[in-house]
Amino acid sequence: QVQLVQSGAEVKKPGASVKLSCKASGYTFTSYYIHWVRQAPGQGLEWMGIINPGGGSTSYAQKFQGRVTMTRDTSTSTVYMDLSSLRSEDTALYYCAKSNHLTVVPTDAYYFDSWGQGTLVTVSS
Amino acid sequence: SYELTQPPSVSVSPGQTARITCSGDTLPKKYAYWYQQKSGLAPVLVIYEDSKRPSGIPERFSGSSSGTMATLTISGAQVEDEADYYCYSTDSSGNHRGLFGGGTKLTVL
Numbered sequence A: 001q002v003q004l005v006q007s008g009a010e011v012k013k014p015g016a017s018v019k020l021s022c023k024a025s026g027y028t029f030t031s032y033y034i035h036w037v038r039q040a041p042g043q044g045l046e047w048m049g050i051i052n053p054g055g056g057s058t059s060y061a062q063k064f065q066g067r068v069t070m071t072r073d074t075s076t077s078t079v080y081m082d083l084s085s086l087r088s089e090d091t092a093l094y095y096c097a098k099s100n101h102l103t104v105v106p107t108d109a110y111y112f113d114s115w116g117q118g119t120l121v122t123v124s125s
Numbered sequence B: 001s002y003e004l005t006q007p008p009s010v011s012v013s014p015g016q017t018a019r020i021t022c023s024g025d026t027l028p029k030k031y032a033y034w035y036q037q038k039s040g041l042a043p044v045l046v047i048y049e050d051s052k053r054p055s056g057i058p059e060r061f062s063g064s065s066s067g068t069m070a071t072l073t074i075s076g077a078q079v080e081d082e083a084d085y086y087c088y089s090t091d092s093s094g095n096h097r098g099l100f101g102g103g104t105k106l107t108v109l
Helices: none
Strands: A003-006 A010-012 A018-025 A032-039 A045-051 A058-060 A068-073 A078-083 A092-102 A112-115 A119-123 B009-012 B018-023 B033-037 B044-047 B061-066 B069-074 B083-090 B098-100 B104-108
Touching (some): A058 A068, B009 B018, B018 B083
Antiparallel strands (some): A003 A018, A032 A045, A092 A119, B018 B069, B033 B044
16 A cells, blocks of 8 residues: 655754655655645645656745755655755644656646655744 | 635534635636645545545535636535645646645534
């Protein structure tokens, strides 16, 4: 069965960076996109970006351009999300999510069919 | 940048029909998706491609889209349907960029 297992909670100071991981199993890692979605306490879901685990190409929400970097390691079926220049507003639960569209099919009609358990990132001085 | 706009809250009595709207300029060209999120849990897909229901989702959940507005309808809402609901769609950049609506808290009581 498909599983996305995320790294543990992080506490960071303002201005620091954080690197989260999301290890996939149960399917062909390079065949399906992975997204990152975050949710601040008591707030809504926020789409951050997408990575093609096959070729490594990425696309980020405009809000995070210049601060976020998504990478992957195909040898371990793991996707990483690096967020820099952290501020208190970045305190949130960060999810990775697999979408159902194949990386070789040019479509943007997709949905999230599996989610990680979430990683809580707390930014505090 | 574009936005998806949802009402912050909708309230119905059990057995009534709940309608949650999502408006956005790209919706005439892009599909809408609906996710249900209960407290402390990851979101669950309840409607995809405007009106399709995933297996395992009760028939009382339905979706529609017309022009710049998509609607999630819960016919005969149950107490267990009380949750936050988010619409999701993609922009027109062709880069798979996505966006969630602000979310709607559905209260059934």
